[in-house]
Every structure is written in C-alpha cells, then in structure tokens.
Amino acid sequence: MRTTARPKTATLKTLPGDDVHQILWRFSDRFDLQMLVNSVRSVARGPVARLVASGARNTHEWTPEKASLLKEFDAAGVTSASLDAEYGGYIDGPKNFALALSAFELAWVDGGAATASLAGCLALAPIHERGTEEQRAHYMKLCSPTLNAEPLRGAFCLTEPLPYVGVETGLLSGKVRIAEWKEGEEPMLEVDKRGRFTTNMGFANFVTAAVDSGDERIKGSCMVILEETDPGTFDRGSATKKMVHQLSSTTDPIFHLTVPASRIIGGYEIKDGVIVPNFNHSEVIEAVFRRTRVTVGLMTAAKLLSAVEPLLRYHRDRFRGGETTHPGSVRYELGLQQKEDVLHRLLEVWATGEAAASLGFAAARLFDELDPLEQEKTALLAAQGAGKGMSAFRAMRKLEPDAIAAIRAHRTPDNPLIRYLILDSAANVFCPAAKLWNTGHGANELREAVSLMGGYGITEDCPGFLVQKWTDAQLEATYEGPEAVQRRQLSVTMTNEVFLAQFQNWIGELRVIAGEHPATSACALATAMQMWLWTLRHLQNAKDADGQNLYQSSRQGVTFPMADALCWLLSARQLVLDTMELAAKGRDNASVAEGFDGLMEFYTDLCSIQSGRTAGEVGRICAELVFGYNRHVDWTGEGCFHREELISLESIIPGIESMARDVLETDGSHPPKAGPCVRFNGYEQFQALRSKLDGCITGSQLAKDRAGESLVAVMIPAALDYPA
Amino acid sequence: MSYHIAVCAGIVPDPLQTLEPVSGPQGPALKNEMMLPAVLDPWAAHALYEASHLAKNVPGSKVYLVSLAPKAKLQQVLMTMAQKVAFELVALDGPSSGFTESADVASALAAAIEAIPGLDRSQLLLFGGWESAARAAGTTLAMVGERLGITEQFQGVDALKVGADGSLEILERVEGGKHQVSVCAGAPAVLGWATGSLPEPPNSPQTGMQNMRTVMPALQKAKPAQVGAHAFLSVSLPKQQRTTRIVKDVPAAEVAREIAAWIRGS
Ligand SMILES: Cc1cc2nc3c(=O)[nH]c(=O)nc-3n(C[C@H](O)[C@H](O)[C@H](O)COP(=O)(O)OP(=O)(O)OC[C@H]3O[C@@H](n4cnc5c(N)ncnc54)[C@H](O)[C@@H]3O)c2cc1C
Numbered sequence: 001m002r003t004t005a006r007p008k009t010a011t012l013k014t015l016p017g018d019d020v021h022q023i024l025w026r027f028s029d030r031f032d033l034q035m036l037v038n039s040v041r042s043v044a045r046g047p048v049a050r051l052v053a054s055g056a057r058n059t060h061e062w063t064p065e066k067a068s069l070l071k072e073f074d075a076a077g078v079t080s081a082s083l084d085a086e087y088g089g090y091i092d093g094p095k096n097f098a099l100a101l102s103a104f105e106l107a108w109v110d111g112g113a114a115t116a117s118l119a120g121c122l123a124l125a126p127i128h129e130r131g132t133e134e135q136r137a138h139y140m141k142l143c144s145p146t147l148n149a150e151p152l153r154g155a156f157c158l159t160e161p162l163p164y165v166g167v168e169t170g171l172l173s174g175k176v177r178i179a180e181w182k183e184g185e186e187p188m189l190e191v192d193k194r195g196r197f198t199t200n201m202g203f204a205n206f207v208t209a210a211v212d213s214g215d216e217r218i219k220g221s222c223m224v225i226l227e228e229t230d231p232g233t234f235d236r237g238s239a240t241k242k243m244v245h246q247l248s249s250t251t252d253p254i255f256h257l258t259v260p261a262s263r264i265i266g267g268y269e270i271k272d273g274v275i276v277p278n279f280n281h282s283e284v285i286e287a288v289f290r291r292t293r294v295t296v297g298l299m300t301a302a303k304l305l306s307a308v309e310p311l312l313r314y315h316r317d318r319f320r321g322g323e324t325t326h327p328g329s330v331r332y333e334l335g336l337q338q339k340e341d342v343l344h345r346l347l348e349v350w351a352t353g354e355a356a357a358s359l360g361f362a363a364a365r366l367f368d369e370l371d372p373l374e375q376e377k378t379a380l381l382a383a384q385g386a387g388k389g390m391s392a393f394r395a396m397r398k399l400e401p402d403a404i405a406a407i408r409a410h411r412t413p414d415n416p417l418i419r420y421l422i423l424d425s426a427a428n429v430f431c432p433a434a435k436l437w438n439t440g441h442g443a444n445e446l447r448e449a450v451s452l453m454g455g456y457g458i459t460e461d462c463p464g465f466l467v468q469k470w471t472d473a474q475l476e477a478t479y480e481g482p483e484a485v486q487r488r489q490l491s492v493t494m495t496n497e498v499f500l501a502q503f504q505n506w507i508g509e510l511r512v513i514a515g516e517h518p519a520t521s522a523c524a525l526a527t528a529m530q531m532w533l534w535t536l537r538h539l540q541n542a543k544d545a546d547g548q549n550l551y552q553s554s555r556q557g558v559t560f561p562m563a564d565a566l567c568w569l570l571s572a573r574q575l576v577l578d579t580m581e582l583a584a585k586g587r588d589n590a591s592v593a594e595g596f597d598g599l600m601e602f603y604t605d606l607c608s609i610q611s612g613r614t615a616g617e618v619g620r621i622c623a624e625l626v627f628g629y630n631r632h633v634d635w636t637g638e639g640c641f642h643r644e645e646l647i648s649l650e651s652i653i654p655g656i657e658s659m660a661r662d663v664l665e666t667d668g669s670h671p672p673k674a675g676p677c678v679r680f681n682g683y684e685q686f687q688a689l690r691s692k693l694d695g696c697i698t699g700s701q702l703a704k705d706r707a708g709e710s711l712v713a714v715m716i717p718a719a720l721d722y723p724a
Numbered sequence: 725m726s727y728h729i730a731v732c733a734g735i736v737p738d739p740l741q742t743l744e745p746v747s748g749p750q751g752p753a754l755k756n757e758m759m760l761p762a763v764l765d766p767w768a769a770h771a772l773y774e775a776s777h778l779a780k781n782v783p784g785s786k787v788y789l790v791s792l793a794p795k796a797k798l799q800q801v802l803m804t805m806a807q808k809v810a811f812e813l814v815a816l817d818g819p820s821s822g823f824t825e826s827a828d829v830a831s832a833l834a835a836a837i838e839a840i841p842g843l844d845r846s847q848l849l850l851f852g853g854w855e856s857a858a859r860a861a862g863t864t865l866a867m868v869g870e871r872l873g874i875t876e877q878f879q880g881v882d883a884l885k886v887g888a889d890g891s892l893e894i895l896e897r898v899e900g901g902k903h904q905v906s907v908c909a910g911a912p913a914v915l916g917w918a919t920g921s922l923p924e925p926p927n928s929p930q931t932g933m934q935n936m937r938t939v940m941p942a943l944q945k946a947k948p949a950q951v952g953a954h955a956f957l958s959v960s961l962p963k964q965q966r967t968t969r970i971v972k973d974v975p976a977a978e979v980a981r982e983i984a985a986w987i988r989g990s
Contacts, residue, residue, distance in 0.1 A: 013756045013759055014756050014759040014760060017759065017760075017761050018761070018800060018803075019796070019800060031803065031932075031933070031936050031940070032929065032932075032933055032936075034800075034803040035803050035804075035806070035807050035927070035929045035932040035933065035936075036929050037803075038803050038804040038807065038927060039804075039807055039927035039928070039929050039932075042804075042926070042927050053972070075926050075928075076926060076927050076928075076929075077927070077928060077929035077930060080930075081929070090929050090930045090933050146930070461972065463970070589796055590758065590794060590795065590796035590797075591758045591759055591794070591796045591797055591800070592759075594756070594758040594759050595756065595759050715742055715744070715755065715756055716742065717738070717740045717741045717742060718740055718741070718742050718968040719740055719968045719970055720740075720970075721738075721740050723970075723972075724970065724972070
C-alpha cells in the first residue's frame with residue numbers, strides 16, 4: 001500500500017523572516033503595517049532590550065529609565081498607531097491588527113514594555129468604543145504625541161481591593177454619587193474608587209474607572225473619566241510588588257474626586273430626575289476587552305517564537321570551545337542537537353508559537369473586519385427603531401436562522417446584519433480562545449523553553465530573556481480576565497448555533513485541504529473537530545450518574561475542558577490555513593521563493609505536529625467527559641454474570657460458560673479488577689470516532705523526525721539582534 | 725541655490741547574519757543570500773542621512789535614492805529606510821551582491837540618474853558610500869561620477885559645509901586619523917561618504933507612509949539592470965577569522981586590549 005508520508009526532500013534554509021510572516025499573517029500588501037513593525041522593532045530590540053539587559057526590571061518602582069520608554073514609543077509612532085488620522089494617527093481604518101502586531105514586536109523582547117504601551121490604548125478604549133463625540137475628540141487629541149509634545153497618558157481602573165471586583169466584574173464597590181445638582185446646570189458627581197493593580201498608574205494623567213451608583217438619582221453603573229487635576233484626592237498609591245512585567249507601572253490607587261457628569265463615558269439622559277448613563281460599565285468593558293484581549297494573546301505567541309533562535313544557537317554551540325571538541329566533529333557541529341529529545345521539544349515550542357500567532361492574528365483581522373460592520377449594524381438597527389439593549393438583541397436573534405441557512409449553503413449573505421451575526425459569533429469565540437490558549441498553554445511551553453536552555457535558562461543572562469518571558473506569561477494569562485473568565489465566556493459563545501454551523505463547514509474544508517496536502521494532518525484535525533462536536537451535542541443532552549444535567553454553567557468541570565479542547569482545535573486549524581496561504585503565495589515572492597520547498601515542508605510538518613498533539617488532547621478530553629460522569633459498575637451490580645446463571649444457560653447456549661468473562665463466582669470471588677468492564681451501548685459512534693482519531697494521528701511523529709532535520713540544518717545568525 | 729542630491733545605495737545582508745561564500749550557478753555567491761534579512765549598505769546609509777540633512781537646510785533641494793538591488797529585498801529594506809528620511813526612489817532590479825562588477829553597476833546607476841525627469845545636472849550632488857559593505861572596493865561612485873562628467877570628487881567624506889557663496893567645504897579622511905580640508909566652487913560634485921557625523925534618524929511611520937506614495941510605483945517600474953556575470957579565478961575567505969562573542973559588562977578598553985592581542989597573536 002502506498003503511504004502519504006513524503007520522503008525527505010528539502011529542509012529549512014534560514015529562519016522564517018518578515019516576508020514569510022507577512023504572507024502567513026496576511027499583510028504583504030499593508031505597507032503601513034510593515035513599517036509599524038519595523039519601527040516598533042527598533043524600539044524593542046534597542047532601548048527596551050538595553051533596559052532589560054541592564055537590570056531595569058529589578059525594581060518595582062517606576063524609574064526615569066522606564067519612563068524614557070514612553071518617549072521612545074511616541075517618537076517611533078507606537079503611541080499614535082491606535083489613533084485615527086484626525087488625531088495624528090497614520091493607519092487608516094480599524095486598528096486591531098496594527099495593535100496586535102505592535103504588541104507582538106514589543107513582547108518579542110519584553111512583555112512589560114508591551115503592556116506599558118498597550119495600557120494607554122486600554123485607557124482610551126472605553127472612550128474610543130463608547131465615548132461621546134466630544135469625549136472622543138477631547139481625549140484623543142490630548143493623548144496624541146503628534147499633536148502634543150507632552151501627550152496625556154491614561155490608566156484603566158476596574159479591579160478593586162479584595163473582596164471586590166476581580167474575575168467577577170459585577171461586584172463593584174467604587175461608587176458615584178451626586179455632589180451637587182443646580183437647577184438648569186450640569187450635575188456634579190462625587191466619585192469614590194479604589195483600584196488594585198492598575199497599570200500605568202505611576203504616571204497616568206487620567207483614569208477611566210468603573211463605578212456603581214451610590215445614589216438613587218443615578219441609575220446602575222457606568223464608567224467615568226477622572227483627571228489628576230480634578231478637585232479631591234488623586235492618590236496613585238504605592239507600587240505593586242509584582243514579580244513580572246516590571247517595565248510597566250502598576251499601583252493600587254485611591255480616588256475621591258468631584259467631576260462633572262459629562263465625564264460619564266458615552267453620556268447620559270435624565271429621566272424623571274434620575275441620571276441614566278447610556279452605557280453601564282459592563283457594556284463598556286465588554287466592547288473594550290473583546291478587542292484588547294486578542295493582543296495579550298499575541299504577546300505570549302511572540303515570546304514562544306522569540307525563543308527559537310536562542311535555543312537553536314545554545315544547542316548547536318553547546319560544546320564548542322572545549323579542548324577535545326574539534327571543528328568538524330559531530331559534537332562540535334551539532335552540539336546538543338545530536339539528541340532527539342532536544343529537537344522534538346523545541347519543535348513543540350515552535351509549533352505552539354506558530355499556532356498561537358496564527359490564531360491571534362486571525363482574531364485581530366476578524367475584529368478589523370467586524371468593526372465597520374458593527375457600525376453599519378448599529379446604524380441599521382437604529383433606523384429600524386430597534387436601538388440597543390433587548391430590542392436590538394431580539395431583532396438580531398430573529399435573523400439567526402437566516403445566518404445558519406447562509407452558512408450551510410456556503411453563501412455570503414447580502415444583508416449586513418446577517419453578515420455581522422456570522423462574523424460576530426466567530427469573533428466571540430476567537431477572542432477568548434486566543435487569550436486563553438496562547439497565554440495558558442503558551443506559559444507551559446515557555447517553561448519547556450527555559451528548561452531546554454539548562455541552568456543558563458534560569459539566569460538573568462540567558463539570551464532572549466527566557467525566564468522573564470516564562471514568568472511574564474503568567475500575568476498575560478491573568479490580567480484582562482484570567483483563564484476562568486475566558487473559559488466561562490467560551491462555554492457560552494461556543495454553543496451559539498451560528499458559530500457551530502461555521503464549525504461544521506470547517507470540518508469539510510479541512511478534509512479538502514487534507515486531500516491536497518495530506519502531510520499537514522488536516523484530516524486528523526477534521527476528525528478531532530468531529531469528535532468535539534459529537535461530544536458537545538452529547539453533553540448538552542446527557543446526564544451524570546446522579547441524573548444531573550452535564551452541560552450547564554455551574555458545571556465548569558464539563559464546560560471548561562470543552563473550551564480548552566476547542567482552543568487546541570482552532571489554533572491548529574489556523575496554522576493549517578496560514579500554511580495554505582504560504583503554499584499559494586510563497587512562490588510569488590522572490591526572497592521566499594528561493595527556499596520555498598524547504599520552508600513549505602517545514603511548515604507542513606509543524607502543522608502535522610500540532611494537529612497530532614491537538615488530536616491527542618481532544619481525544620483525551622472528550623473521552624474523560626463522555627465516560628467520566630458515569631459510575632463504574634461494581635461486582636454487585638448489573639453487567640456481570642453469576643456462575644450459577646451461566647451453568648443453567650449452558651444447556652441452552654452451549655459454550656457460553658467458557659466464553660463469558662466478568663463472572664462472579666458462587667463464593668463471591670471475581671477477577672482482579674474494579675468491576676465488570678464498561679459496556680459501550682449508546683456510545684458506538686463515539687467509539688468509532690475515537691479509534692478513527694487515534695488512527696488519524698498516523699505520521700505526526702514522522703513529521704517531527706523530518707522537521708528535526710531542519711532544525712539541524714537551518715542557518716542562523718551569528719548572534720541575537722538584541723542584547724542579553 | 726538648491727541641490728538635487730542623488731544618493732547611490734545598495735543593500736547588503738544584515739551584518740549579524742552568518743555569511744558563507746558558496747559557488748552558485750552564476751558564480752560565487754553568499755549562501756541563502758536572497759533569504760537573509762538585508763539592510764541598506766551602512767556607508768551609503770550615512771550618505772543618505774547627510775543628504776537629507778543638507779536638503780532640509782537648503783530650501784528647494786531634493787533627495788533621490790538610487791538603488792540597484794533585487795526588487796523584493798529592496799522593498800523590505802525600504803519598509804525601514806523610508807521611515808527615516810524623505811526621498812524619491814529610483815530603483816533598478818538586479819543583484820546587489822559583492823560579486824558583481826562595479827563598472828557595470830556604475831554604468832547602470834549613471835544611466836538611471838541621467839534619466840531622472842527634471843534633474844538639474846548643474847545642481848547635482850552625487851552622494852554614496854566611499855565603499856560598499858558588500859564589495860568594499862571603493863570604485864563604484866567614482867565611476868558613476870566620471871560617467872556623468874563630474875570631476876570634482878571627494879572620498880571618505882566626514883563633513884560638508886555650504887558657504888554663503890555656495891562653495892562646498894569638505895572634510896575627507898586621510899591617513900593617521902586626520903582629515904583633509906578642500907573647498908570647491910559648488911555643484912556638481914561627487915561625495916563618497918565615510919560615516920559623516922549624523923546619528924541614524926529614528927523611525928517615523930508617518931514619514932514612511934509619505935515616501936511610500938512614490939516608493940511603490942518606483943519599485944513596480946524598476947527595470948532589470950545589466951550587470952554582467954564575471955569569471956572569478958579564485959575566491960577565498962579571509963585567513964583571520966574570529967567567531968562572534970557576546971560580552972556583557974566589559975569596559976571598552978578591555979575589549980580593545982583583547983582585540984589588539986588577537987591581532988598581534990595571529
Ligand atoms: C500586573 C497587573 C496589572 C493589572 N492591570 C490592571 C489594570 O490596568 N486595570 C484593572 O482594572 N485591572 C488590572 N489588573 C487586575 C487583573 O485584571 C485581575 O487581577 C484579574 O482580572 C483577576 O482578578 P483577581 O486577581 O481578583 O482574581 P480572583 O477574582 O480572586 O480569581 C482568582 C482565581 O479564582 C478562580 N475563579 C475566580 N472566579 C471564578 C469563576 N467565576 N469561575 C471559575 N473560577 C474562578 C480562577 O482560577 C481565578 O484565576 C492587573 C493585574 C495585575 C497582576
């Protein structure tokens with residue numbers, strides 16, 4: 001029988017450069033973004049790297065050296081990348097992808113630097129997403145380094161001291177009351193808010209803060225803008241003694257300030273003598289986080305990919321310079337790369353980094369596509385009188401069957417509202433998936449990276465700052481909503497039928513890819529997706545051994561692992577899709593074309609490695625959930641034969657006694673095991689899928705062997721392009 | 725008085741890359757050169773920064789960046805260089821490696837400069853590196869100047885001052901760390917720059933976006949340049965080789981001492 005595994009033909013010649021990434025992440029024709037990348041890179045690998053190398057992270061305080069980075073960001077266009085042209089920005093249209101690329105470049109060297117630059121965007125985001133026209137114009141202008149020599153800096157303050165807001169963002173203790181409300185004049189508000197872990201707070205000039213009403217003349221919660229010059233207390237608090245991201249400033253601030261009601265983000269109406277904010281704090285936060293979380297996921301992705309070059313160099317050079325290790329000897333030329341485990345583990349780090357980057361950038365691009373559609377949707381709904389809130393929700397809900405029908409028919413609907421529904425349902429999954437998997441699983445893989453560098457890995461001198469990158473990943477997994485929050489969100493959004501209809505299509509699409517590119521193991525991925533879908537449908541209807549529903553919000557033991565499994569699938573799928581883009585466009589680029597065959601083989605092998613691991617993870621998770629909530633039968637229950645029973649049956653069915661297993665003897669003894677083996681009645685489909693899936697993993701270890709040859713052969717630069 | 729400054733600049737592999745000579749189908753080459761990240765030739769880059777500085781101080785002046793390089797690689801390099809200073813690009817598609825013949829490169833560059841629409845040859849300052857980081861022969865720019873009929877030529881330039889009467893005072897490097905001061909009446913002149921005195925300008929994506937309006941059409945229009953294949957009798961690596969070593973917290977004097985000892989010892 002012929003096999004689909006290819007013989008080895010070509011290996012990777014050089015590390016994938018910008019031209020390769022531009023194709024994979026789809027910005028070959030976006031010169032604005034390519035320039036942004038280069039510009040941010042010069043700051044990251046210059047001043048940022050020098051600060052880290054000189055030990056600037058060894059203090060919790062916000063020092064002048066750390067503050068100098070803000071000016072560097074301004075000068076290099078990092079700060080203004082998030083601004084629209086009228087406020088001194090230079091990138092047209094939505095900026096999710098641009099900010100993702102910027103954070104990726106900074107985090108390649110230091111996550112804290114990325115956070116410092118992003119926190120300013122986070123502070124402005126509530127105003128950008130939900131602010132009034134006046135608020136937007138006012139603050140965007142003041143924050144623009146193009147328009148001001150000393151631009152304002154902001155902080156975003158949601159989290160509060162224990163026992164208040166953390167993961168549960170509803171438990172606000174910060175309060176807003178009416179300080180003064182003169183007839184015919186704008187009400188003055190008194191804001192009391194204590195923050196915990198507020199980024200940028202060491203220097204912020206203004207804060208966007210979440211508060212609840214402490215006054216019956218104000219309805220619900222809202223976000224307000226606080227400025228350092230407002231009358232009252234604007235206490236920055238002391239520096240948080242965080243062990244990570246030390247190039248960003250974090251403190252626990254205290255605010256007791258009087259501000260005009262015009263500082264309520266998004267404005268307000270007055271109804272029956274009550275101030276009714278146009279947006280409550282949850283609505284603002286939802287609009288903000290769903291975009292900014294993707295960027296955080298990309299930070300960890302960058303760190304994984306940044307670990308590849310220093311690890312290759314360390315492994316290859318490990319024994320050079322020794323008296324007995326002569327040039328030309330295997331020990332000299334290959335160093336630790338002689339050892340298979342070193343190659344295989346590095347490949348897993350690399351494949352995870354690629355899959356994480358593919359997923360994160362896909363999510364960022366998705367939001368760029370969604371943003372204008374969202375504006376169109378808002379305008380259309382307003383024109384229909386469906387406004388916002390429940391009526392808007394109901395109006396959109398009605399369109400869901402049309403959306404599903406369009407997806408099933410592989411048709412792009414003309415109605416922008418339906419297009420929005422489709423994209424939105426995917427974005428609601430991709431955002432938490434990128435945040436959760438990239439940072440959570442990414443942190444685990446970064447630990448592998450550290451360990452691959454031996455003792456050096458755990459020192460401050462380690463090239464590529466690997467230990468900092470590993471520990472920093474834990475913060476990336478935590479802030480802007482820790483893993484539990486992402487899993488909780490996924491457990492709802494991934495059951496949206498509009499999303500699931502797309503998911504179903506993707507299975508078929510992967511099979512087509514597998515037909516043309518079998519070595520990607522796209523087929524294994526498709527089977528794993530099928531198994532996930534089967535398991536979800538099963539769990540949505542099944543009950544546990546005690547008759548309790550399995551798929552429900554309080555049952556995090558069911559919903560959360562399913563969310564994790566989905567993330568594995570989405571990231572591996574995205575890596576396959578990006579590799580297909582490379583297959584289609586790589587040869588058109590002269591510099592990519594030169595080493596195209598080796599490059600393509602290597603990425604194909606990375607796909608296979610990642611798909612194989614994914615299939616393994618998904619199979620394990622699904623099996624645990626499908627069977628793990630049933631009670632194992634014991635020797636007293638049904639499912640086992642009694643010896644007497646068998647003896648009497650023997651006369652009717654000759655031979656049964658010798659064939660039967662799981663027999664309870666007359667004296668009560670039984671075979672040495674927990675009970676009669678579990679029967680699979682009703683689970684035949686799952687069983688078939690499971691064994692099919694195991695078979696689909698065929699070849700993924702061969703891919704690892706092949707890709708390992710690339711690690712040995714690939715040419716790397718003489719030194720890292722940033723100091724250590 | 726204003727200048728038309730044509731800066732000739734090739735591209736070279738990023739200096740951190742491992743450069744390994746190999747024999748390719750077209751003769752000697754660097755291993756995987758097309759795939760390695762490239763930078764603007766550092767000597768010529770200094771010339772570009774000086775040109776931009778001069779153009780800013782002399783109103784009405786214009787800077788042209790004239791480059792013969794593989795188009796796809798040049799485009800990547802320009803994503804950074806276009807952010808640093810304002811210029812108009814004149815691009816020629818062809819190899820930029822150290823193994824091409826400088827006379828061929830010079831005639832291609834001279835022809836491209838002659839063809840620049842609206843170029844005032846009487847106001848032309850021809851800038852470039854006094855040598856390239858690829859070939860290091862220091863011959864190209866002089867030949868471009870000769871082909872354009874410019875006989876006022878200066879090499880190893882570190883400073884240029886424009887006098888009130890339009891004269892050019894030029895500092896050229898000579899032996900022993902000294903400079904020779906020359907004065908010429910004015911343009912046209914050839915200046916092959918050493919390092920000059922200006923730092924590398926920071927990136928500005930805004931400047932980059934403005935330059936891109938002319939850069940992309942120029943790249944699309946770039947014609948293949950005729951640079952001949954030459955037979956090399958032999959090519960060899962320098963005898964003295966030293967592997968890159970990254971050191972931290974070592975004073976400059978110590979580094980210098982170590983390098984001197986290494987030179988003496990070999
Ligand atoms: C360096 C740093 C910078 C930060 N910057 C900012 C900032 O600029 N602005 C801001 O507002 N906040 C900021 N934060 C706060 C950050 O967003 C919160 O720490 C984070 O959201 C988690 O809240 P918590 O620490 O109170 O965790 P907790 O709410 O105590 O949760 C702890 C753990 O308990 C579990 N858990 C809690 N609730 C649930 C649940 N419902 N279901 C399942 N498991 C659950 C999870 O495992 C969770 O990780 C920052 C934090 C740090 C450390």
